[in-house]
Amino acid sequence: MYETMRPKKSEFTKWIEYVLREARIADYTYPVKGCGIRLPYGQKIRLGVIELMRRILEENGVEEVYFPTLIPKSVFEREKEFIEGFSGETYRVTHGGKEKLSEPLALRPTSETAMYRVFSKRVKNPGDLPIRIRQVANVFRYETKQTRPLIRVREITTFIEAHEAFATRDEAYEAFVKAIEAYKRFFDSLGIPYVISVRPDRDKFAGADMTVAFDTVMPTGRSLQIGTVHFLGQNFSKAFNISWGTPEGKKEYARQICYGISERVIMSIIAIHGDDYGLRLPSLVAPKKAIIIPIFGKKGAYKEVVEKYSLELSEEFGIPVDLTPETPGSKYYLYDLLGVPVRIEVGKKEADEGTLTIKLRAMKGRIRIKRDEFDLDKLLKMNDEELSRQARERFEGMRGGPMSFREAIDRMYDEYGRFRGGIYDVYATEKEARKYSEYVDVLGKPRGSDENIVRIARSYRFLYTTKRSSFFVPSFNTP
RNA sequence: GGGGCCGUGGCCUAGCCUGGAAGGGCGCCGGCAUUGGGAGCCGGAGGUCGCGGGUUCGAAUCCCGCCGGCCCCA
Numbered sequence: 001m002y003e004t005m006r007p008k009k010s011e012f013t014k015w016i017e018y019v020l021r022e023a024r025i026a027d028y029t030y031p032v033k034g035c036g037i038r039l040p041y042g043q044k045i046r047l048g049v050i051e052l053m054r055r056i057l058e059e060n061g062v063e064e065v066y067f068p069t070l071i072p073k074s075v076f077e078r079e080k081e082f083i084e085g086f087s088g089e090t091y092r093v094t095h096g097g098k099e100k101l102s103e104p105l106a107l108r109p110t111s112e113t114a115m116y117r118v119f120s121k122r123v124k125n126p127g128d129l130p131i132r133i134r135q136v137a138n139v140f141r142y143e144t145k146q147t148r149p150l151i152r153v154r155e156i157t158t159f160i161e162a163h164e165a166f167a168t169r170d171e172a173y174e175a176f177v178k179a180i181e182a183y184k185r186f187f188d189s190l191g192i193p194y195v196i197s198v199r200p201d202r203d204k205f206a207g208a209d210m211t212v213a214f215d216t217v218m219p220t221g222r223s224l225q226i227g228t229v230h231f232l233g234q235n236f237s238k239a240f241n242i243s244w245g246t247p248e249g250k251k252e253y254a255r256q257i258c259y260g261i262s263e264r265v266i267m268s269i270i271a272i273h274g275d276d277y278g279l280r281l282p283s284l285v286a287p288k289k290a291i292i293i294p295i296f297g298k299k300g301a302y303k304e305v306v307e308k309y310s311l312e313l314s315e316e317f318g319i320p321v322d323l324t325p326e327t328p329g330s331k332y333y334l335y336d337l338l339g340v341p342v343r344i345e346v347g348k349k350e351a352d353e354g355t356l357t358i359k360l361r362a363m364k365g366r367i368r369i370k371r372d373e374f375d376l377d378k379l380l381k382m383n384d385e386e387l388s389r390q391a392r393e394r395f396e397g398m399r400g401g402p403m404s405f406r407e408a409i410d411r412m413y414d415e416y417g418r419f420r421g422g423i424y425d426v427y428a429t430e431k432e433a434r435k436y437s438e439y440v441d442v443l444g445k446p447r448g449s450d451e452n453i454v455r456i457a458r459s460y461r462f463l464y465t466t467k468r469s470s471f472f473v474p475s476f477n478t479p
Numbered sequence: 480g481g482g483g484c485c486g487u488g489g490c491c492u493a494g495c496c497u498g499g500a501a502g503g504g505c506g507c508c509g510g511c512a513u514u515g516g517g518a519g520c521c522g523g524a525g526g527u528c529g530c531g532g533g534u535u536c537g538a539a540u541c542c543c544g545c546c547g548g549c550c551c552c553a
Contacts, residue, residue, distance in 0.1 A: 031546065032546090293515090294514090295515050297515085298513095327513060329517045331516090331517080333516070345515070
Protein backbone atom coordinates (compact mmCIF):
# COMPACT_ATOMS: atom_id res chain seq x y z
CA MET A 1 0.00 0.00 0.00
CA TYR A 2 1.64 3.23 -0.98
CA GLU A 3 1.15 6.69 0.29
CA THR A 4 0.52 8.65 -2.89
CA MET A 5 -3.18 8.00 -2.71
CA ARG A 6 -5.47 9.86 -5.01
CA PRO A 7 -6.63 12.98 -3.17
CA LYS A 8 -10.33 13.30 -2.40
CA LYS A 9 -12.20 16.00 -4.21
CA SER A 10 -12.93 17.63 -0.87
CA GLU A 11 -9.24 18.58 -0.80
CA PHE A 12 -9.80 20.52 -3.97
CA THR A 13 -6.37 22.11 -4.41
CA LYS A 14 -4.63 18.74 -4.19
CA TRP A 15 -7.32 17.01 -6.20
CA ILE A 16 -7.12 19.39 -9.15
CA GLU A 17 -3.33 19.28 -9.19
CA TYR A 18 -3.49 15.48 -9.24
CA VAL A 19 -6.14 15.28 -11.94
CA LEU A 20 -4.48 17.80 -14.25
CA ARG A 21 -1.26 15.83 -14.05
CA GLU A 22 -2.49 12.23 -13.99
CA ALA A 23 -5.11 12.65 -16.71
CA ARG A 24 -2.51 14.55 -18.75
CA ILE A 25 -4.51 17.72 -19.07
CA ALA A 26 -2.09 20.51 -18.26
CA ASP A 27 1.27 21.19 -16.69
CA TYR A 28 1.98 24.52 -15.04
CA THR A 29 5.62 23.96 -14.13
CA TYR A 30 6.85 25.91 -17.15
CA PRO A 31 9.31 28.62 -16.06
CA VAL A 32 7.15 31.55 -17.17
CA LYS A 33 4.56 32.57 -14.63
CA GLY A 34 0.98 32.02 -15.66
CA CYS A 35 1.89 30.11 -18.83
CA GLY A 36 1.06 26.42 -18.98
CA ILE A 37 1.67 23.43 -21.15
CA ARG A 38 -1.36 21.66 -22.52
CA LEU A 39 -0.97 17.89 -22.51
CA PRO A 40 -2.55 15.49 -25.02
CA TYR A 41 -5.74 14.63 -23.14
CA GLY A 42 -6.30 18.26 -22.17
CA GLN A 43 -5.86 19.24 -25.78
CA LYS A 44 -8.49 16.72 -26.88
CA ILE A 45 -10.98 18.05 -24.33
CA ARG A 46 -10.16 21.62 -25.39
CA LEU A 47 -10.77 20.85 -29.05
CA GLY A 48 -14.16 19.43 -28.08
CA VAL A 49 -15.02 22.65 -26.25
CA ILE A 50 -13.92 24.76 -29.21
CA GLU A 51 -15.87 22.60 -31.64
CA LEU A 52 -19.04 22.95 -29.58
CA MET A 53 -18.75 26.72 -29.42
CA ARG A 54 -17.89 26.94 -33.11
CA ARG A 55 -21.01 25.02 -34.00
CA ILE A 56 -23.23 27.23 -31.86
CA LEU A 57 -21.77 30.47 -33.25
CA GLU A 58 -21.85 29.14 -36.79
CA GLU A 59 -25.55 28.37 -36.43
CA ASN A 60 -25.98 31.98 -35.33
CA GLY A 61 -24.30 33.20 -38.49
CA VAL A 62 -21.09 34.34 -36.82
CA GLU A 63 -18.15 33.53 -39.11
CA GLU A 64 -14.62 32.63 -38.11
CA VAL A 65 -11.64 34.87 -38.92
CA TYR A 66 -8.17 35.41 -37.58
CA PHE A 67 -6.44 38.65 -36.64
CA PRO A 68 -2.79 39.15 -35.67
CA THR A 69 -1.42 38.87 -32.14
CA LEU A 70 0.49 42.15 -32.40
CA ILE A 71 -1.32 45.47 -32.31
CA PRO A 72 0.40 48.85 -32.92
CA LYS A 73 0.36 51.18 -29.92
CA SER A 74 -1.51 53.89 -31.83
CA VAL A 75 -4.34 51.49 -32.67
CA PHE A 76 -4.35 49.84 -29.27
CA GLU A 77 -4.70 53.11 -27.41
CA ARG A 78 -7.52 54.65 -29.39
CA GLU A 79 -10.43 54.08 -27.00
CA LYS A 80 -10.06 55.90 -23.70
CA GLU A 81 -11.80 53.58 -21.23
CA PHE A 82 -10.38 50.52 -22.93
CA ILE A 83 -6.81 51.66 -22.55
CA GLU A 84 -7.40 52.71 -18.96
CA GLY A 85 -8.75 49.26 -18.23
CA PHE A 86 -6.14 47.23 -20.07
CA SER A 87 -2.86 49.17 -20.10
CA GLY A 88 -1.85 47.84 -16.68
CA GLU A 89 -1.95 44.26 -17.86
CA THR A 90 -0.74 44.46 -21.44
CA TYR A 91 2.58 43.03 -22.59
CA ARG A 92 4.43 45.30 -24.97
CA VAL A 93 6.95 44.40 -27.64
CA THR A 94 9.54 47.16 -27.91
CA HIS A 95 12.34 45.51 -29.86
CA GLY A 96 12.71 43.56 -33.07
CA GLY A 97 16.01 41.78 -32.91
CA LYS A 98 18.49 44.35 -31.69
CA GLU A 99 16.59 47.33 -33.03
CA LYS A 100 14.18 49.35 -31.02
CA LEU A 101 10.84 49.49 -32.81
CA SER A 102 9.74 52.92 -34.02
CA GLU A 103 6.29 52.10 -32.65
CA PRO A 104 5.82 49.63 -29.77
CA LEU A 105 3.43 46.73 -30.32
CA ALA A 106 0.92 45.36 -27.83
CA LEU A 107 0.47 41.62 -27.39
CA ARG A 108 -3.33 41.49 -27.65
CA PRO A 109 -5.10 41.08 -24.31
CA THR A 110 -8.28 40.86 -26.45
CA SER A 111 -8.86 41.80 -30.07
CA GLU A 112 -11.32 44.72 -30.18
CA THR A 113 -8.77 47.31 -31.25
CA ALA A 114 -7.14 45.13 -33.93
CA MET A 115 -10.50 44.26 -35.42
CA TYR A 116 -12.32 47.57 -35.18
CA ARG A 117 -9.72 49.44 -37.16
CA VAL A 118 -10.59 47.07 -40.01
CA PHE A 119 -14.33 47.47 -39.37
CA SER A 120 -13.79 51.18 -39.88
CA LYS A 121 -12.23 50.71 -43.30
CA ARG A 122 -14.89 48.27 -44.39
CA VAL A 123 -17.96 50.25 -43.35
CA LYS A 124 -18.86 53.08 -45.73
CA ASN A 125 -22.63 52.90 -45.45
CA PRO A 126 -25.23 50.94 -43.48
CA GLY A 127 -25.34 48.33 -46.25
CA ASP A 128 -21.86 47.19 -45.20
CA LEU A 129 -23.33 46.06 -41.90
CA PRO A 130 -23.81 43.83 -40.05
CA ILE A 131 -20.34 42.46 -39.44
CA ARG A 132 -20.50 39.27 -37.40
CA ILE A 133 -17.22 37.47 -36.76
CA ARG A 134 -15.51 35.21 -34.27
CA GLN A 135 -11.95 34.20 -33.54
CA VAL A 136 -10.23 31.42 -31.60
CA ALA A 137 -6.88 32.67 -30.36
CA ASN A 138 -4.49 33.01 -27.51
CA VAL A 139 -4.31 36.37 -25.73
CA PHE A 140 -1.92 37.71 -23.14
CA ARG A 141 -2.67 39.46 -19.89
CA TYR A 142 -0.06 40.45 -17.38
CA GLU A 143 -2.08 39.36 -14.35
CA THR A 144 -0.95 40.98 -11.15
CA LYS A 145 -3.01 38.70 -8.94
CA GLN A 146 -1.82 35.22 -8.15
CA THR A 147 -2.02 32.99 -11.22
CA ARG A 148 -3.90 29.67 -11.14
CA PRO A 149 -4.02 26.83 -13.65
CA LEU A 150 -6.79 27.34 -16.23
CA ILE A 151 -8.39 30.05 -14.09
CA ARG A 152 -6.05 32.99 -13.92
CA VAL A 153 -3.30 32.70 -16.51
CA ARG A 154 -1.11 35.15 -18.37
CA GLU A 155 -1.40 33.42 -21.69
CA ILE A 156 -5.05 32.62 -22.25
CA THR A 157 -4.88 29.88 -24.84
CA THR A 158 -8.52 29.13 -25.44
CA PHE A 159 -9.99 32.55 -26.01
CA ILE A 160 -13.09 32.33 -28.18
CA GLU A 161 -14.23 35.87 -28.91
CA ALA A 162 -17.05 37.14 -31.09
CA HIS A 163 -17.49 40.69 -32.39
CA GLU A 164 -20.54 42.10 -34.08
CA ALA A 165 -21.41 45.50 -35.49
CA PHE A 166 -24.83 46.80 -36.59
CA ALA A 167 -26.41 49.87 -38.10
CA THR A 168 -29.09 50.26 -35.42
CA ARG A 169 -29.39 49.90 -31.70
CA ASP A 170 -32.32 47.50 -32.01
CA GLU A 171 -30.36 45.11 -34.18
CA ALA A 172 -27.41 45.25 -31.81
CA TYR A 173 -29.62 44.61 -28.84
CA GLU A 174 -31.26 41.69 -30.57
CA ALA A 175 -27.82 40.19 -31.25
CA PHE A 176 -26.85 40.86 -27.62
CA VAL A 177 -29.80 38.81 -26.40
CA LYS A 178 -29.06 36.13 -28.97
CA ALA A 179 -25.47 35.89 -27.74
CA ILE A 180 -26.68 35.38 -24.19
CA GLU A 181 -29.00 32.64 -25.43
CA ALA A 182 -26.10 31.03 -27.30
CA TYR A 183 -24.01 30.92 -24.13
CA LYS A 184 -26.91 29.43 -22.20
CA ARG A 185 -27.09 26.62 -24.73
CA PHE A 186 -23.34 26.17 -24.59
CA PHE A 187 -23.15 25.82 -20.80
CA ASP A 188 -26.37 23.81 -20.65
CA SER A 189 -25.03 21.24 -23.07
CA LEU A 190 -21.95 20.84 -20.87
CA GLY A 191 -24.07 20.57 -17.73
CA ILE A 192 -22.41 23.59 -16.17
CA PRO A 193 -24.80 25.48 -13.89
CA TYR A 194 -24.61 29.27 -13.91
CA VAL A 195 -26.24 32.51 -12.95
CA ILE A 196 -26.45 35.49 -15.28
CA SER A 197 -25.79 38.92 -13.82
CA VAL A 198 -25.55 42.47 -15.03
CA ARG A 199 -22.19 43.63 -13.75
CA PRO A 200 -22.02 46.85 -11.73
CA ASP A 201 -20.44 49.80 -13.54
CA ARG A 202 -17.08 49.47 -11.84
CA ASP A 203 -16.78 45.88 -13.06
CA LYS A 204 -17.90 46.37 -16.67
CA PHE A 205 -15.65 45.52 -19.60
CA ALA A 206 -13.49 48.56 -20.30
CA GLY A 207 -15.30 50.46 -23.04
CA ALA A 208 -18.69 48.75 -22.70
CA ASP A 209 -22.07 50.30 -21.87
CA MET A 210 -23.18 47.09 -20.22
CA THR A 211 -21.64 43.73 -19.32
CA VAL A 212 -23.63 40.59 -18.68
CA ALA A 213 -21.65 37.79 -17.08
CA PHE A 214 -22.12 34.07 -16.48
CA ASP A 215 -20.85 32.84 -13.12
CA THR A 216 -20.61 29.34 -11.76
CA VAL A 217 -19.39 28.05 -8.39
CA MET A 218 -16.26 25.98 -7.80
CA PRO A 219 -16.24 23.14 -5.24
CA THR A 220 -14.38 25.50 -2.90
CA GLY A 221 -17.48 27.71 -2.86
CA ARG A 222 -15.84 30.49 -4.80
CA SER A 223 -17.64 31.93 -7.77
CA LEU A 224 -15.97 31.81 -11.17
CA GLN A 225 -16.82 34.06 -14.11
CA ILE A 226 -17.00 31.77 -17.15
CA GLY A 227 -18.38 33.98 -19.89
CA THR A 228 -19.21 37.59 -20.64
CA VAL A 229 -21.36 39.40 -23.18
CA HIS A 230 -20.74 43.10 -23.67
CA PHE A 231 -22.98 45.77 -25.14
CA LEU A 232 -20.40 48.19 -26.47
CA GLY A 233 -22.82 50.75 -27.83
CA GLN A 234 -20.96 53.38 -29.84
CA ASN A 235 -17.89 53.79 -27.66
CA PHE A 236 -15.58 51.89 -29.98
CA SER A 237 -17.31 52.90 -33.20
CA LYS A 238 -16.69 56.52 -32.28
CA ALA A 239 -13.08 55.89 -31.27
CA PHE A 240 -12.41 53.88 -34.45
CA ASN A 241 -14.71 55.86 -36.69
CA ILE A 242 -16.93 52.99 -37.78
CA SER A 243 -19.40 55.37 -39.38
CA TRP A 244 -21.23 56.62 -42.45
CA GLY A 245 -22.94 59.77 -43.63
CA THR A 246 -26.74 59.94 -43.51
CA PRO A 247 -28.87 61.53 -46.27
CA GLU A 248 -29.45 64.42 -43.86
CA GLY A 249 -25.74 65.09 -43.88
CA LYS A 250 -25.14 63.80 -40.37
CA LYS A 251 -22.62 61.21 -39.25
CA GLU A 252 -23.94 57.95 -37.81
CA TYR A 253 -21.90 55.41 -35.85
CA ALA A 254 -22.27 51.61 -35.68
CA ARG A 255 -23.56 49.81 -32.58
CA GLN A 256 -21.43 46.95 -31.39
CA ILE A 257 -21.39 43.94 -29.13
CA CYS A 258 -18.64 41.47 -28.24
CA TYR A 259 -18.53 38.36 -26.11
CA GLY A 260 -16.07 35.69 -25.13
CA ILE A 261 -15.14 32.62 -23.13
CA SER A 262 -11.80 31.09 -22.16
CA GLU A 263 -10.22 27.90 -20.79
CA ARG A 264 -12.04 28.58 -17.57
CA VAL A 265 -14.76 26.53 -19.26
CA ILE A 266 -12.38 23.56 -19.22
CA MET A 267 -11.69 24.13 -15.53
CA SER A 268 -15.43 24.28 -14.87
CA ILE A 269 -16.02 20.96 -16.61
CA ILE A 270 -13.27 19.30 -14.61
CA ALA A 271 -14.02 20.94 -11.27
CA ILE A 272 -17.80 20.76 -11.36
CA HIS A 273 -18.31 17.25 -12.70
CA GLY A 274 -15.23 15.48 -11.33
CA ASP A 275 -15.45 13.16 -8.33
CA ASP A 276 -13.12 11.21 -6.04
CA TYR A 277 -12.29 8.84 -8.91
CA GLY A 278 -11.27 11.59 -11.31
CA LEU A 279 -12.88 13.23 -14.32
CA ARG A 280 -16.48 12.79 -15.41
CA LEU A 281 -16.79 14.27 -18.86
CA PRO A 282 -19.91 15.37 -20.71
CA SER A 283 -20.20 13.36 -23.92
CA LEU A 284 -19.75 16.40 -26.16
CA VAL A 285 -16.17 16.91 -25.02
CA ALA A 286 -15.17 13.39 -23.97
CA PRO A 287 -12.23 12.27 -26.17
CA LYS A 288 -13.38 8.67 -25.65
CA LYS A 289 -17.13 8.20 -25.42
CA ALA A 290 -16.97 4.56 -24.44
CA ILE A 291 -14.54 1.71 -23.84
CA ILE A 292 -14.86 -2.06 -23.88
CA ILE A 293 -13.09 -3.94 -21.08
CA PRO A 294 -12.68 -7.67 -21.72
CA ILE A 295 -12.44 -9.97 -18.72
CA PHE A 296 -10.47 -13.10 -19.45
CA GLY A 297 -11.01 -15.10 -16.25
CA LYS A 298 -8.50 -16.80 -14.00
CA LYS A 299 -5.34 -17.81 -15.86
CA GLY A 300 -6.95 -16.33 -18.95
CA ALA A 301 -9.34 -19.26 -19.03
CA TYR A 302 -11.80 -17.59 -21.40
CA LYS A 303 -9.38 -15.33 -23.20
CA GLU A 304 -10.13 -16.61 -26.67
CA VAL A 305 -13.92 -16.50 -26.56
CA VAL A 306 -13.99 -13.16 -24.71
CA GLU A 307 -11.45 -11.55 -27.02
CA LYS A 308 -13.39 -12.67 -30.07
CA TYR A 309 -16.67 -11.37 -28.63
CA SER A 310 -15.23 -8.03 -27.55
CA LEU A 311 -13.65 -7.48 -30.95
CA GLU A 312 -16.97 -8.22 -32.60
CA LEU A 313 -18.66 -5.67 -30.38
CA SER A 314 -15.90 -3.17 -31.02
CA GLU A 315 -16.41 -3.55 -34.75
CA GLU A 316 -20.20 -3.42 -34.51
CA PHE A 317 -20.41 -0.36 -32.24
CA GLY A 318 -17.26 1.46 -33.32
CA ILE A 319 -15.98 1.50 -29.74
CA PRO A 320 -12.36 0.71 -28.83
CA VAL A 321 -11.53 -2.34 -26.75
CA ASP A 322 -8.68 -2.35 -24.24
CA LEU A 323 -6.72 -5.55 -24.81
CA THR A 324 -3.66 -4.53 -22.79
CA PRO A 325 -2.51 -7.11 -20.21
CA GLU A 326 -3.53 -4.99 -17.22
CA THR A 327 -6.10 -6.40 -14.84
CA PRO A 328 -9.72 -5.27 -15.27
CA GLY A 329 -9.50 -3.37 -11.97
CA SER A 330 -6.60 -1.27 -13.14
CA LYS A 331 -8.46 -0.50 -16.35
CA TYR A 332 -11.53 0.61 -14.41
CA TYR A 333 -9.25 2.85 -12.42
CA LEU A 334 -7.76 4.39 -15.54
CA TYR A 335 -10.98 5.04 -17.45
CA ASP A 336 -12.65 6.39 -14.33
CA LEU A 337 -9.77 8.85 -14.02
CA LEU A 338 -10.17 9.85 -17.67
CA GLY A 339 -13.90 10.37 -17.23
CA VAL A 340 -14.98 8.05 -20.07
CA PRO A 341 -18.80 8.19 -19.92
CA VAL A 342 -19.67 4.59 -20.84
CA ARG A 343 -17.83 1.43 -19.85
CA ILE A 344 -18.76 -1.91 -21.35
CA GLU A 345 -17.57 -4.97 -19.47
CA VAL A 346 -17.59 -8.30 -21.25
CA GLY A 347 -16.54 -11.66 -19.82
CA LYS A 348 -17.53 -15.24 -20.38
CA LYS A 349 -21.11 -14.71 -19.14
CA GLU A 350 -21.72 -11.90 -21.61
CA ALA A 351 -20.09 -13.81 -24.45
CA ASP A 352 -22.25 -16.87 -23.76
CA GLU A 353 -25.48 -14.91 -23.37
CA GLY A 354 -24.85 -12.30 -26.06
CA THR A 355 -25.16 -9.54 -23.49
CA LEU A 356 -23.14 -6.54 -22.24
CA THR A 357 -22.58 -5.17 -18.77
CA ILE A 358 -22.82 -1.40 -18.80
CA LYS A 359 -21.38 0.95 -16.21
CA LEU A 360 -22.08 4.66 -16.62
CA ARG A 361 -19.48 6.96 -15.09
CA ALA A 362 -22.02 9.23 -13.42
CA MET A 363 -24.18 6.44 -11.99
CA LYS A 364 -23.72 3.83 -9.36
CA GLY A 365 -24.22 0.19 -10.25
CA ARG A 366 -24.12 -1.78 -13.49
CA ILE A 367 -26.79 -2.94 -15.85
CA ARG A 368 -26.80 -6.03 -18.06
CA ILE A 369 -28.42 -5.61 -21.45
CA LYS A 370 -28.80 -7.68 -24.59
CA ARG A 371 -26.35 -7.00 -27.35
CA ASP A 372 -29.01 -5.73 -29.76
CA GLU A 373 -30.39 -3.35 -27.13
CA PHE A 374 -27.18 -1.35 -27.03
CA ASP A 375 -27.71 2.31 -27.89
CA LEU A 376 -24.66 4.47 -27.26
CA ASP A 377 -26.40 7.79 -27.81
CA LYS A 378 -29.06 6.90 -25.29
CA LEU A 379 -26.47 5.89 -22.70
CA LEU A 380 -24.43 9.05 -23.28
CA LYS A 381 -27.55 11.11 -22.86
CA MET A 382 -28.39 9.32 -19.61
CA ASN A 383 -24.89 9.97 -18.30
CA ASP A 384 -24.97 13.63 -19.39
CA GLU A 385 -28.33 14.18 -17.76
CA GLU A 386 -27.14 12.62 -14.53
CA LEU A 387 -24.02 14.80 -14.53
CA SER A 388 -26.12 17.91 -15.14
CA ARG A 389 -28.59 16.92 -12.46
CA GLN A 390 -25.90 16.36 -9.84
CA ALA A 391 -24.13 19.59 -10.75
CA ARG A 392 -27.34 21.57 -10.63
CA GLU A 393 -28.26 20.06 -7.28
CA ARG A 394 -24.93 21.01 -5.70
CA PHE A 395 -25.13 24.44 -7.30
CA GLU A 396 -28.62 25.11 -5.99
CA GLY A 397 -27.46 24.05 -2.55
CA MET A 398 -24.90 26.83 -2.73
CA ARG A 399 -27.17 29.63 -3.78
CA GLY A 400 -30.37 31.28 -2.79
CA GLY A 401 -32.42 34.41 -2.60
CA PRO A 402 -33.73 36.91 -2.56
CA MET A 403 -32.82 37.24 1.09
CA SER A 404 -31.18 39.69 3.41
CA PHE A 405 -27.44 40.12 3.37
CA ARG A 406 -27.35 38.73 6.87
CA GLU A 407 -29.21 35.57 5.84
CA ALA A 408 -26.91 35.10 2.88
CA ILE A 409 -23.86 35.29 5.10
CA ASP A 410 -25.41 32.80 7.52
CA ARG A 411 -26.00 30.42 4.63
CA MET A 412 -22.43 30.75 3.50
CA TYR A 413 -21.40 28.83 6.60
CA ASP A 414 -22.07 25.15 6.84
CA GLU A 415 -23.07 23.41 10.05
CA TYR A 416 -19.44 23.16 11.11
CA GLY A 417 -19.12 26.90 11.02
CA ARG A 418 -16.78 26.76 8.06
CA PHE A 419 -17.10 29.11 5.20
CA ARG A 420 -18.79 27.44 2.28
CA GLY A 421 -19.54 30.21 -0.17
CA GLY A 422 -21.92 30.23 -3.08
CA ILE A 423 -23.92 32.85 -4.95
CA TYR A 424 -26.82 34.66 -3.29
CA ASP A 425 -29.33 37.27 -4.33
CA VAL A 426 -29.71 39.80 -1.54
CA TYR A 427 -31.87 42.85 -0.96
CA ALA A 428 -29.67 45.89 -1.23
CA THR A 429 -29.47 49.27 -2.91
CA GLU A 430 -26.53 50.15 -5.14
CA LYS A 431 -25.04 52.09 -2.29
CA GLU A 432 -25.29 49.17 0.11
CA ALA A 433 -23.89 46.85 -2.53
CA ARG A 434 -20.78 48.99 -2.62
CA LYS A 435 -20.53 48.66 1.12
CA TYR A 436 -20.92 44.87 0.88
CA SER A 437 -18.14 44.75 -1.67
CA GLU A 438 -15.84 45.24 1.27
CA TYR A 439 -16.79 41.77 2.52
CA VAL A 440 -17.97 39.76 -0.48
CA ASP A 441 -17.75 39.78 -4.27
CA VAL A 442 -20.62 41.80 -5.66
CA LEU A 443 -21.41 40.16 -8.99
CA GLY A 444 -24.13 42.61 -9.93
CA LYS A 445 -27.84 42.40 -10.42
CA PRO A 446 -29.68 39.33 -11.70
CA ARG A 447 -30.68 40.10 -15.26
CA GLY A 448 -34.17 41.61 -15.34
CA SER A 449 -34.57 41.65 -11.57
CA ASP A 450 -35.78 44.31 -9.18
CA GLU A 451 -33.46 47.21 -8.67
CA ASN A 452 -32.87 46.32 -5.06
CA ILE A 453 -31.61 42.78 -5.65
CA VAL A 454 -27.86 42.42 -5.75
CA ARG A 455 -25.99 39.20 -6.41
CA ILE A 456 -23.07 38.44 -4.13
CA ALA A 457 -20.55 35.60 -3.90
CA ARG A 458 -17.80 34.53 -1.61
CA SER A 459 -14.76 36.73 -1.64
CA TYR A 460 -11.21 35.88 -0.71
CA ARG A 461 -11.12 37.65 2.56
CA PHE A 462 -14.12 35.91 4.06
CA LEU A 463 -12.72 32.46 3.58
CA TYR A 464 -10.37 32.01 6.49
CA THR A 465 -11.41 34.79 8.81
CA THR A 466 -14.38 33.31 10.55
CA LYS A 467 -13.91 35.34 13.68
CA ARG A 468 -13.58 38.63 11.87
CA SER A 469 -16.51 38.04 9.59
CA SER A 470 -18.78 36.93 12.39
CA PHE A 471 -17.75 40.13 14.04
CA PHE A 472 -18.59 42.17 10.99
CA VAL A 473 -21.76 40.50 9.90
CA PRO A 474 -24.02 41.31 12.86
CA SER A 475 -22.94 44.91 12.62
CA PHE A 476 -24.69 45.17 9.28
CA ASN A 477 -27.95 46.92 9.20
CA THR A 478 -29.55 44.93 6.43
CA PRO A 479 -32.80 46.16 4.88
C1' G B 480 0.24 46.89 -2.07
C1' G B 481 2.35 44.12 2.55
C1' G B 482 4.02 39.53 4.98
C1' G B 483 5.29 34.24 5.12
C1' C B 484 6.53 29.21 3.17
C1' C B 485 8.68 26.38 -0.73
C1' G B 486 11.91 24.68 -5.34
C1' U B 487 16.34 17.87 -4.31
C1' G B 488 16.17 11.81 -10.74
C1' G B 489 9.64 11.88 -14.64
C1' C B 490 6.31 12.69 -9.83
C1' C B 491 6.06 13.18 -4.21
C1' U B 492 9.61 13.95 -0.68
C1' A B 493 13.92 13.27 3.75
C1' G B 494 18.32 15.97 4.48
C1' C B 495 19.02 22.46 5.43
C1' C B 496 18.52 25.02 11.80
C1' U B 497 24.01 22.60 13.88
C1' G B 498 28.41 22.93 6.10
C1' G B 499 32.09 17.35 5.44
C1' A B 500 30.74 10.92 0.09
C1' A B 501 22.59 12.84 -1.92
C1' G B 502 18.34 8.83 1.24
C1' G B 503 13.25 6.94 0.66
C1' G B 504 8.36 6.14 -1.85
C1' C B 505 5.85 6.23 -6.62
C1' G B 506 6.84 5.84 -11.80
C1' C B 507 10.26 3.61 -15.50
C1' C B 508 13.28 -0.92 -17.37
C1' G B 509 14.10 -6.55 -16.75
C1' G B 510 12.09 -11.02 -14.43
C1' C B 511 8.15 -13.53 -11.55
C1' A B 512 3.02 -13.25 -10.00
C1' U B 513 -1.81 -11.27 -11.32
C1' U B 514 -7.88 -10.78 -15.21
C1' G B 515 -15.49 -9.30 -12.72
C1' G B 516 -12.49 -2.66 -8.93
C1' G B 517 -5.64 -1.15 -9.65
C1' A B 518 -1.21 -0.02 -6.77
C1' G B 519 2.35 -7.98 -4.94
C1' C B 520 7.66 -9.96 -5.02
C1' C B 521 13.03 -9.79 -6.80
C1' G B 522 16.70 -7.07 -9.51
C1' G B 523 18.25 -2.51 -12.34
C1' A B 524 18.87 2.30 -14.61
C1' G B 525 18.15 7.34 -13.68
C1' G B 526 20.25 13.44 -9.96
C1' U B 527 23.27 20.59 -13.35
C1' C B 528 19.97 19.57 -5.33
C1' G B 529 15.44 26.23 -9.78
C1' C B 530 19.23 29.94 -12.01
C1' G B 531 23.38 33.33 -11.05
C1' G B 532 26.84 35.34 -7.68
C1' G B 533 29.26 35.37 -2.73
C1' U B 534 31.41 33.20 2.01
C1' U B 535 34.47 28.68 2.93
C1' C B 536 39.80 24.04 2.44
C1' G B 537 34.76 22.25 1.39
C1' A B 538 27.77 24.50 0.02
C1' A B 539 21.55 20.90 -1.25
C1' U B 540 22.77 23.18 3.63
C1' C B 541 25.05 29.91 5.25
C1' C B 542 24.52 35.14 2.61
C1' C B 543 22.75 38.24 -1.76
C1' G B 544 20.03 38.74 -6.39
C1' C B 545 16.76 36.70 -9.98
C1' C B 546 13.07 33.07 -11.88
C1' G B 547 9.02 29.87 -10.66
C1' G B 548 5.20 27.70 -7.27
C1' C B 549 2.01 28.00 -2.82
C1' C B 550 -0.33 30.55 1.41
C1' C B 551 -1.96 34.69 4.38
C1' C B 552 -3.21 39.92 5.15
C1' A B 553 -4.98 44.75 2.93
